[in-house]
Amino acid sequence: MNxxxxxxxxxxxxPSVEDHRKMHVVVVGHVDHGKSTFVGRLLHDTDSLPNxxxxxxxxxxxxxxxxxxxxxxxxxxxxxQEQNITIxxxxxxxRTKQRAYAIIDAPGHKEFLKNMVTGAASAxxxxxxxxxxxxxxxxxxxxAFLLSLLGVKQLVVLVNKMDLVDHSESTYQKIVVEYxxxxxxxxxxxxxxxxxxxxxxxxxxxxxxxxxxWKGPTVTEALDNFDHEDDLTxxxxxxxxxxxxxxxxxRIIAGRVEAGAIRPGDELIFQPGGRRSTVRTFEDWPGxxxxxxxxxxxxxxxxxxxxxxxxxxxxxxxxxxxxRVGREFRARIFWLGKEPLVPNKSYRxxxxxxxxxxxxxxxxxxxxxxxxxxxxxSSVPRDSICExxxxxxxxxxxxxxxxxxxxxxxxxxxxxxxxxxxIILDAIAKTSAPSGKxxxxxxxxxxxxxxxxxxxTGLSGSGKSTIAExxxxxxxxxxxxxxxxxGDDLRVSLNRDLGFSAADRAESVRRAxxxxxxFAGTGHITLVTLIAPLAADRAKARxxxxxxxxxxVFVDAPLDVCESRDVxxxxxxxxxxxxxxxxxxxxxxxxxxxxxxHIKTDKVTTEEAVDxxxxxxxKVLQGKGDDWEV
Amino acid sequence: xxxNAQNDHLTRLEQTSIHVFREAFANFRxxxxxxxxGKDSNVLIWLARKAFCGKIPFPLLHIxxxxxxxxxxxxxxxxxxxxxxxxxxxxxxxxxxxGIGYSTHDPVTVTxxxxxxxxxxxxxxxxxxxxxTGIRRDEDPTRAKERWFSPRSxxxxxxxxxxxxxxxxxxxxxxxxxxxxxxxxxxEWTELDIWEYIRRENIPNPTxxxxxxxxxxxxxxxxxxxxxxxxxxxxxxxxxxxxxLTKTSERAGRAQDHVGRNSMQELRAKxxx
Numbered sequence: 001m002n003x004x005x006x007x008x009x010x011x012x013x014x015p016s017v018e019d020h021r022k023m024h025v026v027v028v029g030h031v032d033h034g035k036s037t038f039v040g041r042l043l044h045d046t047d048s049l050p051n052x053x054x055x056x057x058x059x060x061x062x063x064x065x066x067x068x069x070x071x072x073x074x075x076x077x078x079x080x081q082e083q084n085i086t087i088x089x090x091x092x093x094x095r096t097k098q099r100a101y102a103i104i105d106a107p108g109h110k111e112f113l114k115n116m117v118t119g120a121a122s123a124x125x126x127x128x129x130x131x132x133x134x135x136x137x138x139x140x141x142x143x144a145f146l147l148s149l150l151g152v153k154q155l156v157v158l159v160n161k162m163d164l165v166d167h168s169e170s171t172y173q174k175i176v177v178e179y180x181x182x183x184x185x186x187x188x189x190x191x192x193x194x195x196x197x198x199x200x201x202x203x204x205x206x207x208x209x210x211x212x213x214w215k216g217p218t219v220t221e222a223l224d225n226f227d228h229e230d231d232l233t234x235x236x237x238x239x240x241x242x243x244x245x246x247x248x249x250x251r252i253i254a255g256r257v258e259a260g261a262i263r264p265g266d267e268l269i270f271q272p273g274g275r276r277s278t279v280r281t282f283e284d285w286p287g288x289x290x291x292x293x294x295x296x297x298x299x300x301x302x303x304x305x306x307x308x309x310x311x312x313x314x315x316x317x318x319x320x321x322x323x324r325v326g327r328e329f330r331a332r333i334f335w336l337g338k339e340p341l342v343p344n345k346s347y348r349x350x351x352x353x354x355x356x357x358x359x360x361x362x363x364x365x366x367x368x369x370x371x372x373x374x375x376x377x378s379s380v381p382r383d384s385i386c387e388x389x390x391x392x393x394x395x396x397x398x399x400x401x402x403x404x405x406x407x408x409x410x411x412x413x414x415x416x417x418x419x420x421x422x423i424i425l426d427a428i429a430k431t432s433a434p435s436g437k438x439x440x441x442x443x444x445x446x447x448x449x450x451x452x453x454x455x456x457t458g459l460s461g462s463g464k465s466t467i468a469e470x471x472x473x474x475x476x477x478x479x480x481x482x483x484x485x486x487g488d489d490l491r492v493s494l495n496r497d498l499g500f501s502a503a504d505r506a507e508s509v510r511r512a513x514x515x516x517x518x519f520a521g522t523g524h525i526t527l528v529t530l531i532a533p534l535a536a537d538r539a540k541a542r543x544x545x546x547x548x549x550x551x552x553v554f555v556d557a558p559l560d561v562c563e564s565r566d567v568x569x570x571x572x573x574x575x576x577x578x579x580x581x582x583x584x585x586x587x588x589x590x591x592x593x594x595x596x597x598h599i600k601t602d603k604v605t606t607e608e609a610v611d612x613x614x615x616x617x618x619k620v621l622q623g624k625g626d627d628w629e630v
Numbered sequence: 631x632x633x634n635a636q637n638d639h640l641t642r643l644e645q646t647s648i649h650v651f652r653e654a655f656a657n658f659r660x661x662x663x664x665x666x667x668g669k670d671s672n673v674l675i676w677l678a679r680k681a682f683c684g685k686i687p688f689p690l691l692h693i694x695x696x697x698x699x700x701x702x703x704x705x706x707x708x709x710x711x712x713x714x715x716x717x718x719x720x721x722x723x724x725x726x727x728x729g730i731g732y733s734t735h736d737p738v739t740v741t742x743x744x745x746x747x748x749x750x751x752x753x754x755x756x757x758x759x760x761x762x763t764g765i766r767r768d769e770d771p772t773r774a775k776e777r778w779f780s781p782r783s784x785x786x787x788x789x790x791x792x793x794x795x796x797x798x799x800x801x802x803x804x805x806x807x808x809x810x811x812x813x814x815x816x817x818e819w820t821e822l823d824i825w826e827y828i829r830r831e832n833i834p835n836p837t838x839x840x841x842x843x844x845x846x847x848x849x850x851x852x853x854x855x856x857x858x859x860x861x862x863x864x865x866x867x868x869x870x871x872x873x874x875l876t877k878t879s880e881r882a883g884r885a886q887d888h889v890g891r892n893s894m895q896e897l898r899a900k901x902x903x
Contacts, residue, residue: 242653298645410798413800416802416806
């Protein structure tokens with residue numbers, strides 16, 4: 001007899017249990033169809049009760065003048081657990097000779113749907129009780145519907161209270177026929193329908209002598225035959241990117257294989273985005289050897305052969321079997337939020353590591369949780385199930401739930417808290433091929449990054465072009481769309497009609513910002529190098545480019561340093577009076593007061609300056625954890 | 631054991647913990663891992679190194695009550711080097727000056743003053759929004775309802791009655807205003823799992839866990855209130871064999887748990903890990 005409290009896992013005290021991983025089971029069914037009695041009997045017959053519990057409950061019954069019932073055992077245990085402060089779902093533990101089990105949530109708990117979701121979403125199997133005498137009732141159907149929604153596939157139906165129908169095989173068969181047909185409409189299939197009489201322990205652990213016609217398993221035999229969880233290794237590879245690590249020279253794509261398996265040498269495609277590369281190595285610590293394959297559930301640390309743009313949220317797959325990519329799908333959702341779910345309000349859609357803004361474009365139907373009848377409605381109240389069209393603000397990678405459950409389900413979040421979840425029923429193909437104007441987000445999706453304007457200002461000879469060219473090289477090599485707009489080039493082309501008067505300088509800044517805006521509008525990271533000596537002109541440029549990320553880089557070198565460099569011989573000319581209104585000599589330079597990046601070129605190397613600029617680009621274009629280092 | 635055996639129980643636990651670590655690091659601005667130097671803590675370090683390919687990319691925090699066993703301080707310095715740990719150590723000097731100690735005060739007060747108070751002060755100082763803990767569901771009944779990611783208010787309180795739903799690997803990704811999220815990668819491990827994993831991976835641990843003269847420590851805390859249990863288990867194999875048979879609870883040697891019926895709840899409601 002196990003002497004531990006049942007609120008403790010039994011594994012440490014059960015050397016004989018072969019498989020000491022606890023299997024999570026939910027017990028559901030219509031009210032009064034015998035769930036509590038069944039669980040009480042199961043605990044008793046598997047010898048999983050704490051010492052003295054049975055005697056204590058019997059004694060209490062005698063004192064109160066009540067007949068003993070197995071259901072009281074469960075009540076007593078739950079009461080005991082609820083004296084602890086932490087109850088929101090109850091877990092009851094039992095074991096068979098094969099392994100340990102946890103029953104998630106006590107039957108009949110108040111916040112049924114929420115607990116069912118939190119508990120049953122991780123359950124490997126479900127037991128659903130139907131009263132042989134009453135037959136299939138509302139909740140018998142409702143609970144199966146929830147199981148199908150939560151993806152619990154291993155189901156055993158227990159036809160209970162067989163003692164009340166004289167252990168009649170024909171009554172049993174009638175329920176099997178009726179309920180099987182219903183399950184079929186949900187896409188569910190019960191592994192067994194077991195006739196039991198929980199009150200008397202018939203076919204729970206021990207075979208019933210009164211139902212010799214039953215040749216199938218007892219409840220515990222059926223449980224022991226279940227798989228621990230669905231093995232998704234046979235499905236196509238789905239490796240959502242959790243993060244990109246650059247703690248040392250390595251660039252490691254980190255993620256958990258959610259379906260399928262991955263090996264070094266595999267070609268991968270990252271969706272959305274569609275960039276491809278090949279798995280070079282797994283970087284397993286402590287080494288020296290790394291795994292030769294990472295299967296479903298395994299965490300992978302992957303280096304790639306090519307330096308392609310990868311970010312958190314993308315899903316790596318084999319090119320021959322990719323997830324769908326799109327923004328719109330039809331889903332069945334359960335909603336737990338205190339506020340109703342409403343169309344056209346912005347929610348965060350979380351699907352694996354993807355986290356995007358989304359709206360409910362349309363509520364197709366709201367399903368009454370008890371009758372399963374559907375109705376129309378403009379908002380979905382708490383604890384309801386509904387079918388909706390979800391529209392994300394940008395493309396996501398996903399599968400249909402019936403193709404790959406793990407990439408076919410998602411959560412909806414608002415204010416940092418998960419309020420609902422759902423499964424994807426259909427992808428909604430866009431009604432027509434993309435038409436009309438090419439949008440900024442389409443450009444970004446193709447480039448793999450948003451645009452930005454990096455504006456280098458500083459004296460002639462301060463090093464603007466040198467740094468900008470090096471930045472351009474690094475970005476270009478990292479496959480970013482990048483272009484440089486050089487003030488000197490403009491001066492001999494677009495601006496050749498302009499001189500150096502204040503008005504002409506203002507016009508030259510305006511033209512440069514217009515050109516930069518055009519390039520940024522096509523998705524380029526645009527590097528502008530222009531002296532732009534006056535703060536007011538630069539402020540106008542910034543305002544004109546307000547649609548794009550804008551980084552002002554002040555390339556700051558003392559005048560004497562610039563003059564001593566005098567690469568183009570301009571300072572000498574200015575000193576000789578051959579160039580009028582030369583910035584720094586005969587025309588003012590107003591240093592930026594709060595540039596995004598301030599580079600003192602007489603203090604740092606070009607390499608360091610480039611890193612500063614790239615760091616700022618990083619920060620502006622991507623948040624933490626994304627792969628923007630180049 | 632083969633590293634390719636991915637379907638065994640310990641590997642499943644390990645891989646899930648790694649996933650939890652990675653999700654925490656990707657989701658939160660500033661992560662810290664309190665380190666007790668005990669076995670669960672040391673398993674966490676190992677898992678973090680696996681998660682981040684050798685390097686732990688956030689600091690560890692040791693709240694030093696000044697009542698650690700001398701061997702623990704030696705172990706701390708050794709482990710710091712082995713794992714390349716960025717370690718922050720904090721002591722509640724003020725409480726010590728006020729004479730708070732086990733010879734004069736009850737264990738709940740001392741634990742609160744020397745652990746919880748400096749711990750909260752460190753959170754205020756460094757503004758961490760995620761703390762990685764070694765909590766396991768099997769440790770204590772009050773821990774059975776923990777979540778992988780468990781939001782705590784600015785006061786460190788745990789709203790256990792209204793926890794967010796947690797399903798399909800989607801965790802609470804935002805800390806409450808001014809508060810933080812406890813990240814609990816060992817939630818589904820048992821004490822036996824911990825030891826079997828330590829053996830499999832050969833993870834450094836203090837030798838206080840192994841019997842000398844018929845007694846060993848099963849759980850380590852402040853030396854005045856941590857008592858060894860009777861045990862002949864003088865090496866890791868023997869500890870594992872013992873655990874498979876034992877019926878006493880892991881924290882039986884931890885006095886602060888047994889002062890009152892609800893002492894653990896009291897400590898936890900005040901922000902104890």
